Amino acid sequence: MSEANIVDITPFLAKHQLPLKYQYLSEQYFVPLAHDILESKKSSTPLFVGINGCQGSGKTTLADFLVTWFSNNTSLNTVALSIDDFYLGKESRKQLAQDVHPLFVTRGVPGTHDTDLMNKTITQLLAGEVGVALPRFNKHQDDCVAEQDWVKNVAPVDIVFLEGWCVGSEPQPLFSLSEPLNELEQLNDKEGVWRRCINSCLANEYKSIFNKIDYKIMLKAPSFSDVFTWRKEQEQKLIAKSGVGTGTMTDEQLVYFISHFERITRENLNTLSRKANALIELDSNRDIVSMHLTSDDTLQPIIFTDLDGTLLDHTDYNTNNVSELLQQLQSAHIPVVFNTSKTFCEVVEIKNELNIQQPFIVENGAAVFIPQNYFELKPIGCKEVAGYWCYALASPLSSLLSDLDSLDAQYKAHYKLFSELSSEQISELTGLNNAQARRAQTRDYSDPLYWYGSDELLDTFVNDVTALGYEIKIGGRFIHIAKNTDKSAAQQWLVKQFTQHFRKPLTVIALGDSDNDKQMLEHADIAIIINNPSSKKPVKLSHNKARYSQSPAPQGWVEEITTLPSISSILNTIEEQKSHG
Numbered sequence: 122m123s124e125a126n127i128v129d130i131t132p133f134l135a136k137h138q139l140p141l142k143y144q145y146l147s148e149q150y151f152v153p154l155a156h157d158i159l160e161s162k163k164s165s166t167p168l169f170v171g172i173n174g175c176q177g178s179g180k181t182t183l184a185d186f187l188v189t190w191f192s193n194n195t196s197l198n199t200v201a202l203s204i205d206d207f208y209l210g211k212e213s214r215k216q217l218a219q220d221v222h223p224l225f226v227t228r229g230v231p232g233t234h235d236t237d238l239m240n241k242t243i244t245q246l247l248a249g250e251v252g253v254a255l256p257r258f259n260k261h262q263d264d265c266v267a268e269q270d271w272v273k274n275v276a277p278v279d280i281v282f283l284e285g286w287c288v289g290s291e292p293q294p295l296f297s298l299s300e301p302l303n304e305l306e307q308l309n310d311k312e313g314v315w316r317r318c319i320n321s322c323l324a325n326e327y328k329s330i331f332n333k334i335d336y337k338i339m340l341k342a343p344s345f346s347d348v349f350t351w352r353k354e355q356e357q358k359l360i361a362k363s364g365v366g367t368g369t370m371t372d373e374q375l376v377y378f379i380s381h382f383e384r385i386t387r388e389n390l391n392t393l394s395r396k397a398n399a400l401i402e403l404d405s406n407r408d409i410v411s412m413h414l415t416s417d418d419t420l421q422p423i424i425f426t427d428l429d430g431t432l433l434d435h436t437d438y439n440t441n442n443v444s445e446l447l448q449q450l451q452s453a454h455i456p457v458v459f460n461t462s463k464t465f466c467e468v469v470e471i472k473n474e475l476n477i478q479q480p481f482i483v484e485n486g487a488a489v490f491i492p493q494n495y496f497e498l499k500p501i502g503c504k505e506v507a508g509y510w511c512y513a514l515a516s517p518l519s520s521l522l523s524d525l526d527s528l529d530a531q532y533k534a535h536y537k538l539f540s541e542l543s544s545e546q547i548s549e550l551t552g553l554n555n556a557q558a559r560r561a562q563t564r565d566y567s568d569p570l571y572w573y574g575s576d577e578l579l580d581t582f583v584n585d586v587t588a589l590g591y592e593i594k595i596g597g598r599f600i601h602i603a604k605n606t607d608k609s610a611a612q613q614w615l616v617k618q619f620t621q622h623f624r625k626p627l628t629v630i631a632l633g634d635s636d637n638d639k640q641m642l643e644h645a646d647i648a649i650i651i652n653n654p655s656s657k658k659p660v661k662l663s664h665n666k667a668r669y670s671q672s673p674a675p676q677g678w679v680e681e682i683t684t685l686p687s688i689s690s691i692l693n694t695i696e697e698q699k700s701h702g
Contacts (some may be wrong), residue, residue: 133189137182138358147186150412153624154338154399155190157414161336161398162197162280163453163695167247169333172284173393174340175386176379177351179407180284183340187282197279200246204285206258207239210265222315224305228263230381231287231322240330247333249277260359261366289331289339289393290385292324302387305380316384323385339397345387347405349379420628422687423619424450425482425612425641428461428471430634430653432678436552440475442675446682451477453691458482458615460608460631460641462569462601465490465506466560480618485594485601485637486611487515487566496622512614514606515566521602522568524589532582535574539599540564542571550598569599594637601637609640628687632678636660642667647685651677 134143162168170187174180184201191199208228209217217233218226225232238256245253252273257266298316301307310316342348356370370378394400402410426432432443450457459468459481465488468481480491490509491500503510525538540562542550547558550571572579583593586602594601616629631638631645634653639660642648648667650660651674660667670677682688 130186130189133186137185139182146409147190150401150409151183151186152190154401154412154414155187155194157399157416157624158187158280158336159191159195159197160416160454163691167249167278168280168335169243169247170280170282170336170338171288171331171334172282172338172340173286173288173290173389173397174284175286175342175345175348175351175389176382177348177353177355177407178340178342178403180286180340183338184282184284191280198274198276199280199282200255200274200278201282201284202242202255203258204234204239204283204288205260206256207234207236207242208258208265209233209235211263221318222310224309224315224381225318227378227381229286229378230385231290231319231327234327236322236326236330240326243281243283243330243333246274246278246281251275251277261363263366283334286382287323287327287385287389289334289337289396290323290327290389291331291392292320292328293384293388295320302384303380305377306384319385336399337393337397338399339389339393339401341390341394341400341402343403343405345383345390348382348386349376350405351407352379414624417625419625420687421619421623421625422455422628422630422685422691423616424455424457424682425460425608425629425631425645426457426678427608427633427635427638427641428459428463428468430656431632431638431651431674432459434674435653435655438552438557439675440471443679444475446679447475447477449692449695450682450688451479453695455688455691456480456619458612460486460612460638462567462599462637464561464564466563467557469507470557470560480615482608482611482615484515484564484567485603486606486608487603488513489611489615491615491618496618500618513566514611514614515603518564518566518568521566521591521604524586524591527589528582528585532574532578532585535578536570536572536582536600538568538570540568546571567601567603569601571598572600594639595635607640608638609644612641613644630682630685630687632681633660634674647687649681651681 130144130147134141158168158170172180172184181203188199188201191197214226214228214233218224242253242256254268254271254273256271259266298313298320301310306316353372353375356375398415400413404410429435429438433440447457456479457477458479461468461483462485463483465483468483472481478492478495480489480495482489489512490506491503493505493508493510499510500512503512505511544555544558547553547561553561586593591602591604592607594603594607612631616627619627628646630647630649631642632649632651633642634651635656639662642650642660643662643665645665648662648665649670650667651670653673668681670681672680
């Protein structure tokens with residue numbers, strides 16, 4: 122747990138009369154919940170979060186905590202609304218009791234809220250309006266607070282929380298309403314008029330509001346029998362704070378009051394838990410037993426990709442065709458890690474051009490670079506380099522050059538190190554301009570060879586280099602030499618860091634076009650080989666099945682990524698949210 126995610130909640134505990142164990146609960150459950158809500162907000166459209174829980178379950182406290190956390194840890198503006206603040210006033214309920222059914226005089230059930238006001242308020246907030254009046258209800262007086270005392274939002278809201286015992290509740294099948302459920306219904310609603318009217322409200326005006334909810338949280342009690350004890354504690358807090366009033370209740374009145382909510386509460390306990398994005402299960406003491414996030418059931422995709430011939434066209438290195446998709450993936454919190462033979466300087470230039478901030482791997486797995494503060498904690502073994510955390514897996518370039526000098530002198534006439542090539546030669550071989558060539562020659566760990574000798578001599582050279590403990594990878598244009606490291610080793614190290622960063626399990630997707638990418642592809646959950654007509658040695662995997670693109674880069678990369686179900690489902694959800702907004 123990083124310090125950035127721990128809020129000093131001492132004043133918060135005092136405000137809600139909470140025990141110190143709530144500090145532990147916040148760190149163990151509520152901070153991860155806040156992160157999950159944050160990750161689900163994949164666009165600039167305001168997010169609507171509904172919190173359901175029976176009386177006394179802690180939903181108001183949770184909503185207040187989440188607002189506090191977002192205020193302290195993000196730049197997002199949030200507001201918490203209670204469905205209770207939209208209750209009809211005392212006189213309006215009396216009129217409703219006369220016109221429809223006497224039980225509607227008691228606040229709480231669907232039908233006793235001002236749904237037009239609730240719908241209007243929420244719609245205005247989700248539209249980004251400011252100066253929206255936020256209604257309040259005084260339970261101590263059992264009546265609405267005067268409108269001139271309502272607070273107004275002063276800035277556009279990014280996340281709207283709505284908490285309430287019936288938030289997200291759905292209508293029951295009509296046949297289930299035929300028999301009374303408890304003594305209240307038996308004595309006061311023999312014909313079922315009251316409960317059918319409540320059900321109709323849920324099917325219509327409440328449904329139009331609840332359908333706007335993007336993220337559902339449920340605080341689930343073990344059973345309805347616990348509700349009385351919890352609600353009694355809530356009532357005692359109200360009396361301790363404000364004294365006995367017209368809206369407070371004795372134990373006998375409380376039993377009668379809670380009976381109004383029994384039918385819907387029991388239905389919620391049976392059905393809503395299956396539809397919640399976050400299910401928090403409580404025991405009889407209101408301690409959390411477990412929390413399940415549906416996002417934990419969905420694999421988090423991580424994309425590792427080679428550049429030349431895979432993501433970028435080998436001839437012009439143009440990024441225009443992939444820029445939009447890379448931006449969409451970044452907005453969707455899907456990391457795209459460049460795993461390339463290119464140097465630090467080259468990759469930084471490409472990343473700046475694409476305006477993306479993601480980790481990357483350079484010089485065929487020689488080192489991993491992570492933007493500082495990308496993860497909550499700097500991984501062990503990293504040093505700080507030019508605004509990045511750097512984890513080096515390879516020895517410095519000087520070691521390789523020394524070993525090459527120790528080989529038979531005859532080889533020298535048949536290859537050139539990349540750093541020894543002239544700008545003109547690099548341009549002819551790679552299409553890079555002078556500035557790009559200089560960045561490519563600024564190497565820290567490796568120096569690819571351009572071989573122009575015979576294939577027979579190359580075989581001998583490979584054997585001699587291998588005897589020194591190096592591995593040889595023949596890429597699309599150059600020969601890459603590495604010792605004790607490759608793209609796969611760097612990929613696996615970074616996957617471990619991502620595993621600690623994400624709550625959910627990962628699915629590793631790797632894309633390459635040459636034999637130099639083989640081990641990276643072998644260690645991926647999904648391996649994709651991009652068609653590269655200029656590659657001298659087509660890739661064939663030994664231990665993994667691969668998908669093969671029909672088109673070369675960059676079109677083949679775009680086609681393969683966008684057709685993967687694990688990617689397309691996330692991108693489609695974001696488009697639906699934008700459309701919904």
